[in-house]
Amino acid sequence: MQTPLTIAIDGPAASGKGTLARRLADYYHLPHLDTGLTYRAVAHMLIRNGWPLDDEAHAIEAARQVDLASLDKHALSAHEVGEAASRVAVIPELRRILVEKQRAFARNPAGAVLDGRDIGTVVCPDADVKLYVTASAEVRAERRLRDIESRGGRADFAEILADIVHRDERDMGRADSPLKPAADAHLLDTSEMSIEAAFLAAKAIVDDALAKRDKA
Template sequence: MSRPLIIAIDGPAGAGKGTLARRLADYYHLPHLDTGLTYRAVAQMLLTKGWPLGDAPHAVEAAKLIDLGDLDRTVLSAHAVGEAASKVAVIAEVRKILVEKQREFARRPSGAVLDGRDIGTVVCPHATAKLYVTASAEVRARRRLAEIEANDGAGDFATILADIMRRDERDMGRADSPLRPAADAHLLDTSEMSIEAAFSEARTVIDGVLAKGSEA
């Protein structure tokens, strides 16, 4: 019986890891989990109920109630929810609960594609293949602005860039599971890459790992 194919994709906001993860999940016929949505779901519940974001007991209660099969990307993609999620994610007990739920998702017989901030380092350290997708803060801010404008919204580049840099600082500087590439992750800088080029390189990396595994 073949081993499950677990693909771990990490990286900062706006680097393109979510789009890449969905493409890879479709290509390899695997379920996909955007682990960032699990933290956003906790934040959304806190905001909806009017509970303080820094209130650990309420955040823990919300984390226990989250159903990974019922994550509404449209609702959870709101900017305010993302900002709140970055604050919720620093609560250690919340991370512990959600990480176990994420690991359970990855334990499917077929495997899975998970993307987030600490998949290759914490959630699935023994993943079949690991990618760390990054891009410059300026490029990520331009992409975010283009996304907002494509949805008939309005945004300010300087404000978006400042938000991204603040989130990077929080995610990289937190004591528990900071954002960083796993030692054995393949680094993929998408600053000057199209999604097709990134997808092609990611497939090459993963297929190479699978080929080595079949020879072992």
């Protein structure tokens, strides 16, 4: 019986990890979870109900209510929701609740691809393949700007860059599960890579891991 394949992908905002995770999940026919959406779901619930983002009691209750089967990527993609998610993600009890939900997803008998900030270090430390996807802050800001403009929106590059730098500092500096590459993660800098090039590089890493596992 084939052992399920688990792929853990971490990285900062707009590094390309989400796109890469979806491509890998599709190629290897694996369920995919963008764990960032779980934090966004909590933030969205707080905003929708008019609750302060620092209201830990309501945030923890919202985390308990998060249903991984009904995450609406479109509704949760708003910039203000992403910013709010980065703020509520520092609450330790909230993280523990969501991490357990994420681990349950990763135990899928069919395998799984998860992307986020602490997948290889906390959620799936025993994942078969760990990738840490990054890019320069300037490149990530440019990507975010293009994405906003492609959807008919308008934004200022300098403001986006400042926001990305600020989020990086908050995600990397939090005491609980900070953003950092796992010790055994493969680093993939996509600053000068196309989506296709990044996918092929990641695929080569996964295929190599599968080949070694088959020989074991």
